[in-house]
Amino acid sequence: MKTLYHLALTWLILGLISGVFYREWTKLAGFEGATQLSTLHTHMLTLGVIVHLLLLALDRGFALTAHRLFSASVWVYNGGLALTVILMTVRGLVQVDGGEPPLPDAAISGMAGLGHIVLAVGLGMLFKVLGDQLRRQKSSSAAMSSSR
Structure with a gap:
């Protein structure tokens, strides 16, 4: 549970x-257009903070951390989120700079897509854990009811 808190x-x-960086970097560059940097703040807060706080709350009721797959699912999810955010940052910096990207645009899109896929796999694993723990809790409470 401490890990979830630290990740959040x-x-x-x-x-x-990232929110401060976006505001200051675009101001410094005199940039007034649309950039991927503007979405970093909300992606990190929603997918990073809120998801981990929700997992922390769900763990209290369903003992998610007791499941053998839980730790792996959290790290797969975080790896996907980190890869996605890094590629969003690269794309945003290139958009603000207006220069040549360090990689072809298709490569940036492809790696960002891989980040999204890893993120989705991590979410799928988390739902597997939650489903297993829900079934375990249901069968445990049914066994307790029948023994009374």
Whole structure:
């Protein structure tokens, strides 16, 4: 459970920093168009902070951390989120700079797509864990009811 708290806190700090970075970087560059940097803040706060806080709350009721797949699912999810955010940052910096990207645009899109896929796999694993724990809890309470 402590890990979930620390992950939520880490994503909160990164999300707040990214919001300040977006505002200051675009101001410094005199940039007034649309950029991927503007969405970093909300992605990190929603997918990083809120998801981990929800998992923390769900763990209290369903003992998610007791499931053998839980830790792996959290790290797969976070890996996908980190890859997605890194590629969003790269794309946003290129948009603000207006220069040549360090990689072809298709490569950036492809790697961002991989980040989304890994994120989705992590979410799927988390739902597997939640489903298993719901079934376990239901069968446990049914067994307790029948023994009375």
